[in-house]
Amino acid sequence: MPAERKTRDEVLRLVRDGRGELEAALARIPDERIEEPLLDGGWSAKDLMAHVAHWEMAFLSNLGEPPPPVPDQGGEEATNRAVYEHHRTRPLLDVRREFEDTHRRLVERVSQFDDDGLNAQPVPDHDTVLWQYVAGETWEHYPAHVAQLEQAGLL
Numbered sequence: 001m002p003a004e005r006k007t008r009d010e011v012l013r014l015v016r017d018g019r020g021e022l023e024a025a026l027a028r029i030p031d032e033r034i035e036e037p038l039l040d041g042g043w044s045a046k047d048l049m050a051h052v053a054h055w056e057m058a059f060l061s062n063l064g065e066p067p068p069p070v071p072d073q074g075g076e077e078a079t080n081r082a083v084y085e086h087h088r089t090r091p092l093l094d095v096r097r098e099f100e101d102t103h104r105r106l107v108e109r110v111s112q113f114d115d116d117g118l119n120a121q122p123v124p125d126h127d128t129v130l131w132q133y134v135a136g137e138t139w140e141h142y143p144a145h146v147a148q149l150e151q152a153g154l155l
């Protein structure tokens with residue numbers, strides 16, 4: 001069964017709305033708590049930002065941008081652990097800047113596709129149309145992390 005079609009405007013709205021919820025949640029965390037290791041696996045909200053930026057970079061690399069600094073480790077769980085280890089000692093300001101810049105680039109790149117491209121563009125190693133891949137790295141990805149922040153008592 002073919003995937004439901006989405007327009008570029010609809011995809012961008014879903015990305016913007018989902019990201020808005022994540023950013024609003026992060027903004028509610030007091031600065032002195034953003035690096036507390038309260039999430040699953042001892043992650044902090046800062047680590048979560050690095051994680052989200054990593055997967056958005058991985059998406060962008062499938063569209064021709066340079067790969068993220070942490071290569072794929074042969075599976076999502078192993079890659080997530082490697083991303084955590086790579087970024088956990090980086091300064092918050094650097095992680096936050098990368099989190100924001102990567103997302104801005106993702107939105108700019110998605111904006112370059114027309115409706116047909118978002119509904120048919122094949123992506124290497126993915127059996128979905130492009131908008132579905134965007135969804136998996138953005139509006140379908142963010143709510144789980146907002147829930148983590150809530151469960152950790154940071155919100």
